[in-house]
């Protein structure tokens with residue numbers, strides 16, 4: 001029997017989209033070839049950087065909206081599943097060690113304040129006062145008190161559970177091989193376990209999405225950008241907020257650790273943590289916070305960010321009727337997942353979006 005919607009991929013984007021679709025009364029099946037969240041979503045550092053390192057334009061607005069949605073989502077998931085996603089509003093500190101980055105932060109802070117957002121430009125002394133453990137040669141910095149962090153693994157688990165409890169069927173170990181269509185409209189998804197008929201299909205397959213999207217005009221590619229992260233034992237935790245330095249970030253973790261990351265590597269789908277990647281991250285961490293030099297390395301991991309060659313998400317209706325794409329969130333997929341899920345639910349149920357999506361059109365994807 002056909003379901004209303006098949007979602008391909010049970011990463012954070014797919015499970016949250018499925019949850020919102022089910023809450024609008026649709027029957028939803030999620031196809032996931034592995035485990036929910038096991039790819040980029042669980043590899044993330046969990047930083048909700050809507051204002052720090054912010055892009056300009058409409059994506060900035062989507063990030064702000066999504067950061068707010070995270071607050072409500074965390075409560076909703078706690079109620080529905082009992083799971084705490086570890087949301088903390090500790091802010092993000094960006095440290096400038098070059099005059100050019102200080103100028104960039106100054107411009108960003110001015111612009112954001114002119115829009116009524118909370119943002120502070122800090123002197124070198126104020127950076128030291130805020131984070132006394134930092135040894136970066138700071139010329140100054142920017143502080144965004146509303147930016148936040150969470151536990152991405154807990155979030156991925158909670159959203160998959162909430163989707164299942166809302167009636168979504170999660171079919172794990174099922175690989176989507178290609179779309180089924182009658183030429184003008186999508187009719188389902190072909191898998192190794194047979195065809196799953198559906199009225200609509202949403203491709204949320206992360207870095208693997210372009211393999212499933214049909215050929216349309218344009219020149220944008222979707223592919224993997226590997227990122228590596230290390231977790232370092234730290235008691236007491238030496239930082240109060242997430243810190244972005246010139247060559248990486250540090251995330252204080254409530255369990256008594258600092259996560260240090262990350263690389264951005266274009267090595268195809270080659271998995272793993274490398275000597276070079278880890279060496280760079282550890283050297284960044286100990287030069288930023290010298291007390292971390294003696295810290296035990298608790299673990300390290302890597303994942304594939306869904307990268308696009310124009311660095312914008314792929315979000316919207318495709319040329320094939322009934323087909324939608326929600327991918328390509330690159331470094332901000334955890335931040336942007338809640339608003340993406342709202343957009344997908346709105347598109348599938350009403351055929352339109354109340355937010356401008358022109359820049360993210362799936363028509364940009366290069367033919368395979």
Ligand SMILES: Cc1cc2nc3c(=O)[nH]c(=O)nc-3n(C[C@H](O)[C@H](O)[C@H](O)COP(=O)(O)OP(=O)(O)OC[C@H]3O[C@@H](n4cnc5c(N)ncnc54)[C@H](O)[C@@H]3O)c2cc1C
Nearest residue numbers: 009011013040041045046047176206227303332333334335
């Ligand atoms: C090291 C690292 C750090 C990051 N840090 C942050 C951060 O701090 N903040 C932030 O906002 N973002 C961060 N990101 C980015 C963020 O993790 C991603 O943008 C986001 O998780 C993408 O979610 P997704 O659901 O689109 O993809 P994924 O989580 O990769 O999920 C896609 C799913 O689709 C499945 N799939 C693929 N093909 C098929 C198929 N054919 N059939 C069935 N299933 C299929 C996969 O198995 C996978 O489970 C980070 C990423 C990495 C790697």
